[in-house]
Amino acid sequence: MAFSFTTLRSEHAAVWRALKLEGVRDFPLGFLHSEAETLATPIDGAKDILNHGAMRGVFDGETLIGFCGYRPLLPERIRHRAEIGPFFVTAAYHGKGAAQVLINGVIQEAVAAGIEYLELFVDTENDPAIRFYERQGFERTAMHPDGVRIDGVSRSDYFYRLRL
Ligand SMILES: CC(C)(COP(=O)(O)OP(=O)(O)OC[C@H]1O[C@@H](n2cnc3c(N)ncnc32)[C@H](O)[C@@H]1OP(=O)(O)O)[C@@H](O)C(=O)NCCC(=O)NCCS
DSSP: OOOEEEEOOGGGHHHHHHHHHHHHHHOGGGOSSOHHHHHHSOHHHHHHHHHTTOEEEEEETTEEEEEEEEEEOOSGGGTTEEEEEEEEEOGGGTTTTHHHHHHHHHHHHHHHTTOOEEEEEEETTOHHHHHHHHHHTOEEEEEEEEEEEETTEEEEEEEEEEEO
16 A cells, blocks of 8 residues: 655644544553543644644545654754654554554654654553564663553553664
8 A cells, every 4th residue: 555644734633633532542552642631622722733743644545544743852952852652553554554654754854854863652561562663673761660640540651762
């Protein structure tokens, strides 16, 4: 399948919000926002988020099937780094190369911007995501205990980074 990669803008707000809602419902370990928080974000709030230019999308034709937050760090002392996340591909497209197109797009953009590390947190039990990131070459450099609480239940995550 041929997938395309692009920066999401305000015109994508409705489809992006719907896809994010699917993600937070189906894969709560993959997101920091709860379903209630996502539902509470009005469409204008989603437009504002996308207008900041920090969300990338992967499409099958005209259909948005996945997205990745991409945030280069701005202060001079940490300008060699960028954070990514959330990172999500709709379940029907798992194992089909869409996630690869999404991460490749972000990597190319980061390299072009002179960034040297892509960084992310992933839940210690999110095995498919961990396998995906490790296959890309991300290396685990730290564990972050009790970094997230889902409905009050403590969770830990790993910090991973990719040297570009
Ligand atoms: C992380 C994610 C984008 C990876 O996308 P993907 O297309 O599944 O990536 P891959 O095809 O490389 O598969 C990754 C692993 O999941 C497994 N997998 C793929 N499709 C699967 C499916 N339908 N059911 C179970 N496992 C599956 C693969 O076998 C692979 O493991 P392996 O390397 O041991 O074979 C996707 O799993 C996802 O969107 N997850 C939900 C959101 C999330 O958790 N994001 C990470 C936040 S940090």
